[in-house]
Amino acid sequence: MSSIPLEGAVSAAWPEAHTPEAAEALPLEFADQEQSIAITGFWMFLVTDLLIFASLFAAYAVYRPMIASGPSAQQLFHLGPTLLETLLLLTSSFTVGLVVWSMRRGHRRAMVGWMVITLLLGAGFVATELHEFFGDVALGASWHTSAFLSAFFLLVGTHGLHVTFGILWALALLIQVARKGINSITARKIYTFSLYWHFLDIIWVFILSIVYLGGKIG
Amino acid sequence: MTPMPHFAVYLIHTLFPPDVRRPTEIGADVMMGVVAIWIFVHMTRHHRWGWLWHEWFTTVDHKKIGVMYLVAALIMLFRGGIDALMMRTNLALPLHPVISAEEYNEVFTTHGVIMIFFMAMPFIFALFNAVIPLMIGARDVAFPRLNAVSFWLFAFGAALFNVAFVVGGSPNAGWTAYPPLTELAYNPGPGLNYYLMALIISGIGTTITGLNFLVTVLRLRAPGMTLMRMPMFVWSALNTSALILFAFPPLTVALLMTLLDRTAGTHFFTMGGGGMPMMYVNLFWLFGHPEVYIVVLPAFGVFSEVFATFSRKRLFGYDSMVLSMTAIMVLAYGTWVHHFFTMGAGPAVNAFFGVSTMLIAIPTGVKIFNWIFTMWGGRVRFTVAMLYAMAFIPTFILGGATGILLATVPADYQLHNSYFLVAHFHTMLIGGTVFGLLAGMYYWWPKMFGYSLRESQGKLAFWLFASGFWVTFGPQYLLGFSGMTRRMDTYPLGLGWHSLNVVSTVGAFIMGAAFLILVYNVLWSMRHGVRDQTGDPWNGRTLEWSLPSPVPEYNFACLPTVGERDAWWGVKEAFRRETGADEDAAPTPQVRAEDIRGLHLPRNTAYPFFLGASFFVFGFGVVFTWWIIAAIGFAGIACTLVYAWFDHDEHLPMPADEVRHHEATLGRLLA
Numbered sequence: 001m002s003s004i005p006l007e008g009a010v011s012a013a014w015p016e017a018h019t020p021e022a023a024e025a026l027p028l029e030f031a032d033q034e035q036s037i038a039i040t041g042f043w044m045f046l047v048t049d050l051l052i053f054a055s056l057f058a059a060y061a062v063y064r065p066m067i068a069s070g071p072s073a074q075q076l077f078h079l080g081p082t083l084l085e086t087l088l089l090l091t092s093s094f095t096v097g098l099v100v101w102s103m104r105r106g107h108r109r110a111m112v113g114w115m116v117i118t119l120l121l122g123a124g125f126v127a128t129e130l131h132e133f134f135g136d137v138a139l140g141a142s143w144h145t146s147a148f149l150s151a152f153f154l155l156v157g158t159h160g161l162h163v164t165f166g167i168l169w170a171l172a173l174l175i176q177v178a179r180k181g182i183n184s185i186t187a188r189k190i191y192t193f194s195l196y197w198h199f200l201d202i203i204w205v206f207i208l209s210i211v212y213l214g215g216k217i218g
Numbered sequence: 219m220t221p222m223p224h225f226a227v228y229l230i231h232t233l234f235p236p237d238v239r240r241p242t243e244i245g246a247d248v249m250m251g252v253v254a255i256w257i258f259v260h261m262t263r264h265h266r267w268g269w270l271w272h273e274w275f276t277t278v279d280h281k282k283i284g285v286m287y288l289v290a291a292l293i294m295l296f297r298g299g300i301d302a303l304m305m306r307t308n309l310a311l312p313l314h315p316v317i318s319a320e321e322y323n324e325v326f327t328t329h330g331v332i333m334i335f336f337m338a339m340p341f342i343f344a345l346f347n348a349v350i351p352l353m354i355g356a357r358d359v360a361f362p363r364l365n366a367v368s369f370w371l372f373a374f375g376a377a378l379f380n381v382a383f384v385v386g387g388s389p390n391a392g393w394t395a396y397p398p399l400t401e402l403a404y405n406p407g408p409g410l411n412y413y414l415m416a417l418i419i420s421g422i423g424t425t426i427t428g429l430n431f432l433v434t435v436l437r438l439r440a441p442g443m444t445l446m447r448m449p450m451f452v453w454s455a456l457n458t459s460a461l462i463l464f465a466f467p468p469l470t471v472a473l474l475m476t477l478l479d480r481t482a483g484t485h486f487f488t489m490g491g492g493g494m495p496m497m498y499v500n501l502f503w504l505f506g507h508p509e510v511y512i513v514v515l516p517a518f519g520v521f522s523e524v525f526a527t528f529s530r531k532r533l534f535g536y537d538s539m540v541l542s543m544t545a546i547m548v549l550a551y552g553t554w555v556h557h558f559f560t561m562g563a564g565p566a567v568n569a570f571f572g573v574s575t576m577l578i579a580i581p582t583g584v585k586i587f588n589w590i591f592t593m594w595g596g597r598v599r600f601t602v603a604m605l606y607a608m609a610f611i612p613t614f615i616l617g618g619a620t621g622i623l624l625a626t627v628p629a630d631y632q633l634h635n636s637y638f639l640v641a642h643f644h645t646m647l648i649g650g651t652v653f654g655l656l657a658g659m660y661y662w663w664p665k666m667f668g669y670s671l672r673e674s675q676g677k678l679a680f681w682l683f684a685s686g687f688w689v690t691f692g693p694q695y696l697l698g699f700s701g702m703t704r705r706m707d708t709y710p711l712g713l714g715w716h717s718l719n720v721v722s723t724v725g726a727f728i729m730g731a732a733f734l735i736l737v738y739n740v741l742w743s744m745r746h747g748v749r750d751q752t753g754d755p756w757n758g759r760t761l762e763w764s765l766p767s768p769v770p771e772y773n774f775a776c777l778p779t780v781g782e783r784d785a786w787w788g789v790k791e792a793f794r795r796e797t798g799a800d801e802d803a804a805p806t807p808q809v810r811a812e813d814i815r816g817l818h819l820p821r822n823t824a825y826p827f828f829l830g831a832s833f834f835v836f837g838f839g840v841v842f843t844w845w846i847i848a849a850i851g852f853a854g855i856a857c858t859l860v861y862a863w864f865d866h867d868e869h870l871p872m873p874a875d876e877v878r879h880h881e882a883t884l885g886r887l888l889a
Contacts, residue, residue, distance in 0.1 A: 037360050037437045044429040044463060051467035055504075059471070059486075059497060066492025068485070143484045147492030150484035154475070176864065185866050 027104050029191045032184035042192040046199050049162075053203050056155040057210060063151035064215070070145035073152075073215025081132045082212045085125050086204065089163075092121035093201040096194045103190055108182060111190075115170060118197070122167050129160050156207060162200050169193060232842060233385050235407070240321060242304070247384050276822040278362040281769060283369050284347030285666060288659070290373060291341035294332050295733065297380065301329035303730055306690075308707060310723035312716060315708045322707035323390035324409070328383065330393025331413065335420060336376040338513045338647070341655045343368070343427055345516065346455050348666050350431060352762035352769060353449050355440025355778045355785075360433040362820035363868065368423040368430065370830025375420030378837045382412035386842065389413035392705065394502060395476070397487035397495040402480045408841045414477045415837035421466050421473070422833075428462030431455050440761075442780035446540065449760045449784075450533060453540055454519025457547040461508045461515070464551070469505035472498050481843055499561065503554035511550040514646065515543060517654020518585060521607045524657050525589050527758050528604040529596025532784060535588040542581030549578050559630045568627045575625035579618055586611060601756070602676035606657035609684045613649030617642060620695070635705075638698025641691045648687055656683075656736075664755045668768040669747035675739040683732035689725025693718040754804050759787035764807050766884050772872060775881045776813045808888040814877050818869035825862040832858055 030036045064073060095118045102110035133153070136142070143153040170193055177186050261267055274282060304325050308315045317325065347365070351358055359365050382388045386408040391400045400410050435456045439448070448456075475486040476498065485491030487498045526533040533539060555563055555571035563571075589611060598604065620642040624630050633639060664670045697718050702709065709715055748755075750767040761778060762769075764786045782788045793805040836851025838844075881887040 037433060040437055041361060041364075041429060041433045044432055048425055048429070048463050048467050051464055052471060055468045055471040055501060059475070059501070062494065062497060063486075063492065066485075066494065068490070068492040143478075143482070145485075145491070147485040147488075147494065150475075150478070150486050150491075150493075154478070154484070172860065172863065180866070 027187070027191075028182070028184050029188040032188075035184045035188035038188055039192060039195075042195060046195065049199070053155075053158070053206075056151070056158060057206065060151040060155045060211065063147045066147035068146035068148075070149055071139075071141050073148070073211075076136060076139075076141055077212055077215050078132075079212060079216060081128050082208060085128050085132075086208055088121045088125040088128065089201055089204050092118045092125070093198055095121065096197045100191060100194045103182060103187060106182070108177070111182075112174060112177070115174060115190075119167050119170055122163055122170075122197075126160060126164055126167070129156070133157070133160075152211065156211065159200065159203055159207060162203075166193070166197055166200060169196075232408075235387055237320065237387050238384055240318075242317065242321065243384055250384070272822070275827050276366075276824045278358075278366045278820045278822060278826075279771060280347045280351055280359050280362065280365060281666065283365055284344045284349075286369060286373075287340040287344035287347060288666075290376065291337050291344055291655075292737075294337040294340070294376065298329050298332040298337055299730060299733055301325045301332070303726055305329065306723040306726040309709075309719045312708045312711060312719075317707070319707045320390065323392075323705075324383075324388035326705055327389050327392050327395075327413070328379075331379065331389070331417070332376075333647070334393060334509070334513070335417060336372075336379065338651050338655070339420075339424060340372055340376075341659075342458070342513065342516045343372075345451075345520065345655065345658045345662065346427075346431055346458075348662055349762050350434065350452060350455050351438070352665070352765060352773060353452050353760050354435060354438060354443055355761050355774060355780065356434065356438040357773050357777075357817065358820060359430050360438055361430050363823060363826060363862070364426050364430055366823070366826035367829055368427040370826045371423030371426070371833060372420045374830035374834040375416045375418075375423065375837075378419065378834055378841075379412060379416035381838075382409060382416075382841075386412070394506070396502075397476065397479070397493075397498050398489050400476055400480075401488055403488075411477070411480065411841040411843075414473045414480075415840050418470060418473050418477070419833045419837050421470055424462055425466045425470075428459040428466070430459075432459035432463060435459070440774075440777050440780050443785070446537070447780055447783045447785070449519075450522030450536070450539055450543075451516075451519035451760075453543055454515045454522075457543050458512050458515045461512045461547055461550060465505045465508035465512065467505075468501045469509075472501035472505070475501075477840070481840070496561065499558055500554070503557045504551075506557065507554040508550045510646070511546055513651045514654075515546065517610075517651045517658075518543060520654045520658035520661065521589060521610060522592075523760065524603045524607045524661055525592045526784075527661075527756050528599045528601055528607075529593045530599075530757070531592055531596035532759075533588070534591035534594070535584070536783065538584050539588055542584040545581040546578060549574065549581070553578065556625055556630075559627050560634045565627075572625050572627045572630075576622055579622055582614075582618060586615065601660070602671070602673055602680055603657040603661040605677065605680045605684075606653045606660070609680070610649055610653045610657075613645060613653065613684075613687070617645030617649055620645065633698060635703055636698040637694045637702045637704060640704045641694035641698060644691050644694075648691075653684075656680075661756070662762075664750040665753075665762055665765075665767050665769065669743060669749050670755055671739055671743045672747060675735060675742060679732045679735040679739055682728055682735065686725045686728030686730075686732055689728060690722050691725070693722045693725075697722070752804065752806070754786075757802055757804065759784040761785050764789065766886065770880055770884070772817055772819060772877060775877050775886070776809045806885060808886050809881060810888045811878050814874050814881065816874040817872050817877065819872055821868055821870040823862070823865075823868075825858050825865075829855060829858045829862075 026036075028035075029039065095114050098114040099111050099118060102108075102114060136149075141149055143150045173186070173189055173193060176189070180186055182190075261270065274286060277283065304317055305322065308317055308322060315322075347359070389395070389409045389412055391405060391410060391413075395410065395413055398404060435448070435452055475484070478484040479486050479488060479493075485493040487493050487495045489495075522533050522539060552574045553571055555567060556575045559568050559572070589607075593608075600608075620638070624633055624639065624642060660671055660676055697715055700714055700718075702713075702715050753766040754763040755767075756763070761780075764778070765773065778785065789807070790804050793799065794801060794803060797803075832851050832854030834851070835854060836848050839846070839848025839851055878887060
């Protein structure tokens with residue numbers, strides 16, 4: 001039996017950018033097709049994480065009146081620390097943007113500097129939040145108290161854990177950049193870190209408006 | 219006196235409380251011990267440990283991961299089936315129950331959990347892994363390492379769940395695990411924690427699989443393979459992955475809240491402190507209803523391939539197939555309340571969800587007609603895969619019709635939680651999912667292993683399985699009408715239930731016999747099955763059949779360019795036109811040596827295995843609230859992740875000459 005090649009078979013090495021010219025115009029992390037696919041994957045991760053937060057927000061909204069014998073949102077919340085947390089996190093979202101901006105221009109020292117500032121702001125956020133949480137618990141308002149507080153600590157705590165994890169991740173990233181420099185892999189990791197950090201910032205805006213401001217209005 | 223004996227006594231009482239020292243448990247212990255020793259002796263005698271580790275446990279090759287999923291799914295099908303037979307035996311002998319009410323609770327819980335999470339899901343992932351990259355013309359999935367992570371999280375999650383049977387006590391609150399029954403006050407002991415941890419761990423793995431296949435299908439398609447040229451099975455993988463990504467987070471949250479209630483004293487679902495058990499029910503079914511489509515859409519995909527191939531026709535109404543599947547995917551999120559019409563929602567809410575449920579019958583009906591019209595005028599070959607597909611149609615129509623009855627809210631008030639419901643969802647899950655998965659297994663077996671399963675044995679298993687299915691579940695509809703409710707361990711005589719239950723039990727044992735024949739079929743074919751020399755034993759239509767069986771590690775020596783739907787069929791048609799060859803003749807696709815370039819394969823790695831093992835230790839610690847062990851497991855997770863994260867050396871280059879040499883030995887290099 002005679003045989004023919006698979007019709008119109010082309011050779012394409014994998015993984016490679018589509019065409020060299022197109023790749024030239026793209027930032028490092030998108031020019032390498034494998035990294036660009038990883039970024040798509042990270043967006044998908046953000047989708048599921050968003051759904052986790054959506055479920056927690058929905059639960060919180062339903063549990064908010066369920067204060068049992070504990071304090072209500074109006075009695076418990078102080079907007080002072082919340083304002084501080086908001087300022088810290090929103091500013092860090094700006095500085096993480098500068099991290100990617102400097103990385104794309106090859107300013108490695110500026111990139112590291114902005115990253116350190118981002119992490120300090122993030123650490124300040126976590127510290128303020130922990131201070132607030134311990135203050136609540138000292139007043140007897142822990143997650144054992146009522147369903148409202150269970151949902152509050154779970155929602156806001158999950159966000160806080162995300163920020164904490166983000167700080168550890170970025171520290172490891174700095175070590176990696178110090179050891180391997182900026183290549184397509186580390187560039188992709190920094191870029192996805194910035195996506196993650198912006199994402200947490202957006203979640204915080206919802207926590208601020210729905211949990212704290214909404215709670216204060218009652 | 220030293221504290222040591224106290225500790226030992228505590229340990230024995232915790233790990234082996236009286237309720238795991240019943241005859242069935244001890245029997246299972248002995249059987250597992252014997253099997254473990256047999257495997258150990260066998261592996262050691264034949265020096266196979268290294269092979270197991272290097273070829274399988276550390277692999278990141280999607281085809282091998284698919285095989286491992288398949289093996290795990292079949293083992294779990296066995297375990298879940300044994301549970302089913304224990305229940306059916308009890309119900310056939312209402313005067314002499316063989317297992318106690320407590321044990322019955324555990325058995326129906328594990329049956330449900332295992333069949334859904336540890337049989338259907340891995341079976342689906344087995345088929346996805348085996349063929350999706352081949353169907354879209356890719357060298358692997360988008361994230362090969364994460365794919366191995368998914369498998370090991372599933373495997374160790376399943377292991378953790380099965381350990382519950384012999385260590386510490388099984389979960390006993392049904393596969394849905396509604397609070398407040400699952401709260402610590404009403405359900406002490408580690409049983410429920412096993413359920414929660416096993417599902418959280420395997421759920422992370424499942425979410426990663428969904429992410430992986432979504433990105434694979436979106437980003438790794440061969441040149442020319444537009445979305446509307448994808449085989450239907452790829453569409454089903456795309457839709458299923460999207461469902462997984464959106465449906466698993468609410469489950470994770472619901473399980474986490476239950477776990478916090480049980481271990482940290484929160485008040486999510488407790489009866490006091492403002493807790494609301496209904497919140498769990500809503501979150502669970504926000505996941506649970508899409509889950510139904512997660513397990514049935516892949517079966518729809520398999521049937522679409524099987525009907526087209528064995529009718530020797532293009533799939534009828536491809537566009538409407540895509541549209542209806544996507545419609546089902548979207549509608550799946552709008553129906554969850556129909557699982558609890560009787561639990562206090564008002565008439566307006568119930569009416570909305572009743573109608574939204576009925577709406578799903580429309581796209582499903584479209585699909586049924588398309589499958590029938592695909593056979594219409596085709597040249598139908600009655601292979602085992604085709605028999606399962608054909609048996610699926612009447613079964614699914616009946617299941618769908620009873621589903622419409624259940625969606626009718628006033629009727630549901632009568633039928634809710636009766637055997638009518640049990641019969642309905644088994645009709646959907648066996649007649650839809652299991653028939654589909656078995657069809658897929660017989661269909662793609664030659665592609666996965668390089669030899670076919672013997673058709674005659676497979677047909678015997680099919681006829682026993684399909685007829686056993688009707689004998690089992692036909693009577694259960696009638697039992698539902700006469701008022702028998704689900705999850706009863708026994709019943710008094712004189713209600714008119716006994717004879718129907720006996721018939722149902724006979725049917726269950728017929729299905730059990732079918733499973734044994736299926737296993738025999740596999741074992742027999744391993745030795746004597748017909749080798750697949752051409753790579754295209756069924757005269758298939760899609761790209762995976764253009765490759766040799768089993769498929770080389772790199773899948774495609776050159777990535778194909780796709781010019782139409784059913785790409786491989788198009789190549790064959792052109793070949794037949796040009797050469798005037800026999801209408802079933804097929805070319806052996808060959809590549810030019812100069813077209814082959816060097817490529818990169820994902821490198822084997824042990825970290826997914828260690829990650830899964832660490833999750834197992836962590837989960838085990840949480841189950842018994844032994845925080846030190848949990849901390850050890852957590853440290854293991856962290857170390858593995860950091861280690862893997864710093865390892866950028868993920869690829870193994872394969873020089874072009876090696877590929878050429880390999881293709882030449884396969885007779886696929888154009889001289």
